[in-house]
Amino acid sequence: MIVVVQFFLFVLGLYLLAKFANRYLFKESREKSILQNSGISREQWDEAFQQLPLLRGLSNEEIQSLEELCILFMHNxxxxxxxxxxxxxHVMLIISLQACLPILRLGLSCYDNFSTIIIYPEGFVTNRQKMDDNGIVDHDRTHTLGESWLRGPVILSWHDSKQSGVEDGSNLVIHEFAHKLDMQNGVANGFPPLHKNMNSSDWVREFSKAYDYFINHCKGDQLHGFDCYGASDPAEFFSVFSEMFFEKPGKVRKHFPEVHNLLELYYRQTPISRLKG
Ligand SMILES: [Zn+2]
Structure with a gap:
C-alpha cells in the first residue's frame, strides 16, 4: 500500500513539475517565438500608430513594449x-493598440478573463438592460456601440473603434476594456483589484466623492469635457474616467486631481507627461 501511495505521489509530482515548466519555464521561449513570427511589418505598425494620436509621446521602450503586448494579445x-x-x-492592430495601452504597465494577464472580441461594422441593436444579473454592462449612448460581458466577450463597433484614439476624450475601446479590468474581481462596479501600494479606502473615498459631484452636476451631455454617461453608475464612471485619463489627462487632473492621482497609481502610467490635453 505504501509503495502504491509513493508511486502515486511520484507521478503527481512529475505532473505538477511538467505543468509548472510549461507555464513558467517555457513561457518565455514560447512568447519569444510568437513575437518573432508575428508577420506584422513596420509599415503596418506605422500606419496604425499614425491613426492613433493618443499614442504620441510614448518612448521607444514603451512603443516596443506596447507592440509586443499587442502581438501576444492578438495571438491569445x-x-x-x-x-x-x-x-x-489593420482592424486587429487598431483595436489591440488601444486595448493594450491601459495594460502597458499591468501585463496581459489582466485580460485573462475573456478570450473573444466580436466586431460589428457599426453600432448595433440590443434589448439588454444596462447591467443585468449576469453582469452584462452595456455602453449605450444613442445606440449600442460596445459591450463587455462578465466572463464573456468584448463587443465593439468598428466604425467607432477606428474613430477612437484621437485625443477627444472619447475612446470606445479603452472604455470597454476598462470594464474588463474592473471585472477581474467580479461584476463591474468601479472597483478593480488594486495594487499593494494602493489604499482601498483612498479609492472608495475619492471615487465616491467625485462620482457624487459628477451625478449632481453632469446634467447634459458633458461636464468639463467628461461624458455624462459616467453618471450612470460607478462602473461607467470608472470607464469614462479611464477614457479621459488616456485621452485628456489634463482635464482629469484639473477637475478631479485626487482621482487622477489614483488612476496614475492604478495604471502605473502618466499620460499627462506625453499629451497636451
Ligand atoms: Zn460602459
Missing part, C-alpha cells in the same frame, strides 16, 4: 466579425 484572443464584417490585420 479570437477576433470575430459580426454581420459579415471582415477582420483584417
Amino acid at each position: 484572443k479570437t477576433f470575430e466579425g459580426a454581420q459579415g464584417f471582415q477582420v483584417t490585420p
